[in-house]
Amino acid sequence: MWGEExxxxxxxxxxxWYILGYFFFAGLSGGSxxxxxxxxxxxxxADEPVVRLGHYVAFATLxxxxxxxxxxxxxxxxxxxxxxxxTPDEAGLNFKYWSPMSVGVWVLAVFxxxxxVSFVEALVRDEKLRLGLARRAxxxxxxxxxxxxxxxxxxxxLFIAGxxxxxxxxxxxxxxxDTWTLGGLFLASGxxxxxxxxxxxxxxxxxxxxxxxxxxxxxxxxxxxxLALIVLFVLTLIPTGSLDIVFGxxxxxxxxxxxxxxxxxxxxxLTARLAVTGNGMAVTVQTTSVVRSVAIPVLVLCGxxxxxxxxxxxxx
Amino acid sequence: MAEITPGRAYGFxxxxxxxxxxxxxxxxxxxxxxxxxxxxxFGDGYDNTGTLDAQNWRHVAFIDNVPDETxxxxxxxxxxxxxxxxxxxQNASCMEVCPTGAIIRTEFDSVYIQPDVCNGCRNCIAACPxxxxxxxxxxxxxxxxxxxxxxxxxxxxxxxxKACPTxxxxxxxxxxxREMAQQRIENLHDQGVSEARLYGEDDSIYGxxxxxxxxxxxxxxxxxxxxxxxxxxxxxxxxxYLGALxxxxxxxxxGLIALRRRREPASAASDSEAGDx
Numbered sequence: 001m002w003g004e005e006x007x008x009x010x011x012x013x014x015x016x017w018y019i020l021g022y023f024f025f026a027g028l029s030g031g032s033x034x035x036x037x038x039x040x041x042x043x044x045x046a047d048e049p050v051v052r053l054g055h056y057v058a059f060a061t062l063x064x065x066x067x068x069x070x071x072x073x074x075x076x077x078x079x080x081x082x083x084x085x086x087t088p089d090e091a092g093l094n095f096k097y098w099s100p101m102s103v104g105v106w107v108l109a110v111f112x113x114x115x116x117v118s119f120v121e122a123l124v125r126d127e128k129l130r131l132g133l134a135r136r137a138x139x140x141x142x143x144x145x146x147x148x149x150x151x152x153x154x155x156x157x158l159f160i161a162g163x164x165x166x167x168x169x170x171x172x173x174x175x176x177x178d179t180w181t182l183g184g185l186f187l188a189s190g191x192x193x194x195x196x197x198x199x200x201x202x203x204x205x206x207x208x209x210x211x212x213x214x215x216x217x218x219x220x221x222x223x224x225x226x227l228a229l230i231v232l233f234v235l236t237l238i239p240t241g242s243l244d245i246v247f248g249x250x251x252x253x254x255x256x257x258x259x260x261x262x263x264x265x266x267x268x269x270l271t272a273r274l275a276v277t278g279n280g281m282a283v284t285v286q287t288t289s290v291v292r293s294v295a296i297p298v299l300v301l302c303g304x305x306x307x308x309x310x311x312x313x314x315x316x
Numbered sequence: 317m318a319e320i321t322p323g324r325a326y327g328f329x330x331x332x333x334x335x336x337x338x339x340x341x342x343x344x345x346x347x348x349x350x351x352x353x354x355x356x357x358f359g360d361g362y363d364n365t366g367t368l369d370a371q372n373w374r375h376v377a378f379i380d381n382v383p384d385e386t387x388x389x390x391x392x393x394x395x396x397x398x399x400x401x402x403x404x405x406q407n408a409s410c411m412e413v414c415p416t417g418a419i420i421r422t423e424f425d426s427v428y429i430q431p432d433v434c435n436g437c438r439n440c441i442a443a444c445p446x447x448x449x450x451x452x453x454x455x456x457x458x459x460x461x462x463x464x465x466x467x468x469x470x471x472x473x474x475x476x477x478k479a480c481p482t483x484x485x486x487x488x489x490x491x492x493x494r495e496m497a498q499q500r501i502e503n504l505h506d507q508g509v510s511e512a513r514l515y516g517e518d519d520s521i522y523g524x525x526x527x528x529x530x531x532x533x534x535x536x537x538x539x540x541x542x543x544x545x546x547x548x549x550x551x552x553x554x555x556x557y558l559g560a561l562x563x564x565x566x567x568x569x570x571g572l573i574a575l576r577r578r579r580e581p582a583s584a585a586s587d588s589e590a591g592d593x
Binding site: 011042081099102166171180183186221276 | 367369409412413414417418430432435437438439441442443445447451452455456457458536539540541545547549552556557558559560563564570571572574575576577578579
């Protein structure tokens with residue numbers, strides 16, 4: 001049914017600020033874990049500060065996720081009904097592979113385990129946690145097991161960052177159910193925001209500047225990926241006639257913020273492409289250091305939030 | 317009314333051609349189910365209920381159908397009136413997406429939201445294509461027509477059907493209602509009422525609606541999706557996940573390219589040094 005005009009005679013679900021917050025933090029948490037994994041597995045030892053930073057960020061941004069989801073429920077005290085069916089005579093685990101909300105709850109829980117393990121690992125390796133038991137446990141992650149944990153956690157991170165878009169699509173709402181691109185768009189945007197957040201926080205992490213160039217290059221590529229998904233989003237909505245809903249006033253203002261968040265990455269791609277210096281440093285657009293490392297990441301993060309807000313609120 | 321037997325499918329046949337808009341069904345529903353009253357809605361017409369929601373499980377829609385041209389006496393059809401209700405779909409979108417298992421199919425084949433299981437996630441509201449379900453702001457759970465589940469268990473027909481003075485709302489076993497509806501539509505067509513049509517009596521709409529309708533216009537006029545538009549939320553699962561998977565692959569590749577690109581000059585430099593050595 002993609003690309004066909006459908007009349008939607010539906011009521012919106014009133015998923016508002018809590019859900020916006022969840023989508024935002026889930027994108028950053030999953031994305032940060034993925035970035036950290038890539039840097040650990042394919043980077044150099046000099047990237048270790050950013051790897052640990054990524055694990056701190058993935059854990060910290062994951063913490064508000066269940067809180068926001070629970071607060072959004074009409075009956076917060078029954079949050080566990082998502083996982084356990086309390087229907088008389090049918091009590092048991094709840095899992096519906098065809099319902100992204102059901103799958104998402106389980107993956108969020110599993111990803112939480114990986115994010116916590118990697119968070120504790122970072123604390124131990126940074127010698128901020130000196131428990132003998134924790135040290136011995138982290139020692140187990142030095143070899144293949146550690147890589148398996150990272151890869152599985154990254155798969156969970158990719159899912160958490162992107163499934164929220166699929167959740168919106170698996171409905172009968174205008175715009176949301178009219179396009180297949182939301183899962184990819186939220187994932188690309190989550191990766192973009194995660195790189196920006198790590199770049200921003202790397203100012204405060206000793207040794208993390210060594211990874212700044214790779215973060216800059218990633219930022220450019222993820223901005224391009226996000227732009228491509230936005231183009232696909234628009235193209236899939238044109239035949240459905242729902243483009244004016246999501247891009248009408250005042251939502252266009254949020255889209256402008258989202259596009260502004262893409263500008264630094266795209267500008268870098270246009271001017272310097274993926275050029276690097278002889279020392280392996282990214283050729284940057286001429287900007288002052290504070291703008292480069294603070295203002296631009298903040299702008300990208302605002303864009304990530306605005307993009308989700310435009311898509312969530314415009315139909316409600 | 318014959319005995320109501322668990323294990324048999326029951327539902328409504330709502331014949332909109334004889335609805336007079338008296339709203340007795342709304343009142344009976346609210347009274348039996350102890351639903352609170354709500355602020356009246358004042359729109360363009362005489363419909364001051366507004367919509368189906370957590371407090372209104374029956375809604376008599378007054379659809380303005382005043383023709384542009386002047387018609388002779390007795391030929392005017394100023395209003396399409398329809399007592400709307402949950403359709404108790406065979407393939408129910410709400411039931412499909414509910415993550416808690418709160419929405420079940422009862423022994424009477426109706427779709428029922430268990431109020432003690434629902435946690436108010438509102439996924440069913442996003443999925444329902446008929447704008448039927450909403451969340452009770454006091455109870456915090458999703459609510460809709462129960463087909464008077466408690467009355468059925470007590471052997472009584474639903475309150476709305478009991479109260480309807482014109483028999484616009486007929487309750488009974490679905491197979492019997494379908495026969496009745498077929499007879500009625502044939503009679504109307506024989507009388508020259510060619511615009512009359514059945515909606516949801518066969519499996520073309522969500523596998524069949526246990527609460528189906530005789531309409532006097534296109535389904536769209538009643539805010540009902542037609543056969544092509546009656547689609548389930550799960551249709552978007554595969555493409556949605558594939559889109560995310562494709563992006564995930566590109567995202568990982570992007571990160572790898574950034575890391576590799578950065579290392580290339582350094583590698584080249586070390587190669588050069590090795591060659592010099």
